[in-house]
Amino acid sequence: MPPAARPPLAVLFACRSNAIRSPIAAALFSQIFGRGVYVGSAGVRKGELDPFAVAAMAEVGLDIARHKPITFEELDEWEGLNFDLIVTLAPEAHHRALELTRTSAVDVEYWPTADPSAVEGSREQRLDAYREVRDQLLAHIRQRFVTQGTGNE
Numbered sequence: 001m002p003p004a005a006r007p008p009l010a011v012l013f014a015c016r017s018n019a020i021r022s023p024i025a026a027a028l029f030s031q032i033f034g035r036g037v038y039v040g041s042a043g044v045r046k047g048e049l050d051p052f053a054v055a056a057m058a059e060v061g062l063d064i065a066r067h068k069p070i071t072f073e074e075l076d077e078w079e080g081l082n083f084d085l086i087v088t089l090a091p092e093a094h095h096r097a098l099e100l101t102r103t104s105a106v107d108v109e110y111w112p113t114a115d116p117s118a119v120e121g122s123r124e125q126r127l128d129a130y131r132e133v134r135d136q137l138l139a140h141i142r143q144r145f146v147t148q149g150t151g152n153e
Contacts, residue, residue, distance in 0.1 A: 007033070007037055007145050008037065008083070008084035008085040008107075009037060009038065009084055010037065010038040010039070010040075010082060010083040010084050010085075011029060011037060011038070011039050011040075011083060011084065011085045011086075011087060012039075012040045012041065012042060012075075012081070012083040012085070012086045012087070013025040013026045013029070013039070013040070013041045013042075013086075013087050013089065014041065014042050014043065014044075014072065014086060014087070014088050014089065014090075014093040014094075014096070014097055015041075015043055015044075015088070015089040015090045015093050015113070016043055016044055016045065016047070016090045016092050016093060016115070017043045017044070017045050017046065017047025017048075017069060018041055018042050018043030018046065018047060018069035018070055018071070019043065019047035019048055019049050019050045019053065019069050020047075020050045020052075020053045020115065020116060020117060020130070020133070021089040021090065021113050021115070021133060021137070022041035022042065022043060022089060022093075023041050023049070023053065023064050023067045023069075024053055024056070024057060024064070024130075024133065024134050024137055025041065025087065025089065025137045025141065026039045026040065026041040027057055027062045027064050027067075028062070028134070028137055028138050028141055029141055029145075031062060032141065032142070032145070032146065033145070038083075040075065040079075040083070041067075041070075042070055042071060042072045042074070042075045043069060043070070043071055043072070043093065044071065044072065044090075044092045044093055044096045045071060046069045046070060046071050046074070047069050048069065049064070049065070049067050049068075049069060050117060050130075052116065052117070052126060052127055052130045053116075053130055055127060055130070056127060056130035056131050056133075056134045057134065059131070060134070072096055072097075072100060076100070081100060081101070081104075081106070083106055084106065084107065085106070085107045085108075085109065086101065086106055086107070086108045086109070087108075087109050087110075087111055088108060088109070088110050088111070089111055089112075089113040089137075090113065090115070091112075094108070094110045109144075111137075111140055113133060113136065113137065114129075114132075114133060116129035116130045116132070116133045
């Protein structure tokens, strides 16, 4: 994927239920870019915010406890899908984003990201899966957006 000349002005992260991966990615992205880039998150279906996602983000000083999962349709209804880039983290979200953007000039990128809620075991083993997803998303965000420069060179 060739890096863009400038970072996008508005980025949407999307996954299946907007309960784990996309809110984690949006919070990490916001931490890096602050108010310089608008960021949102949505899901194909509305889920319940996952407490393990909240715990994994709290470990890095980010509070996502007030996140309210929303669907693509709700987001479109409330504020529109006015994003330069939609980053999809699950196959269902990728297909939905491609359907929704068929007639618009929105870039859609697919970052395959495992669903940590599928991991079973002790609380610590399960939390490790969420940490791994968090750290992978952070690395991907840095690789995709930070290494290309922020326009202040």
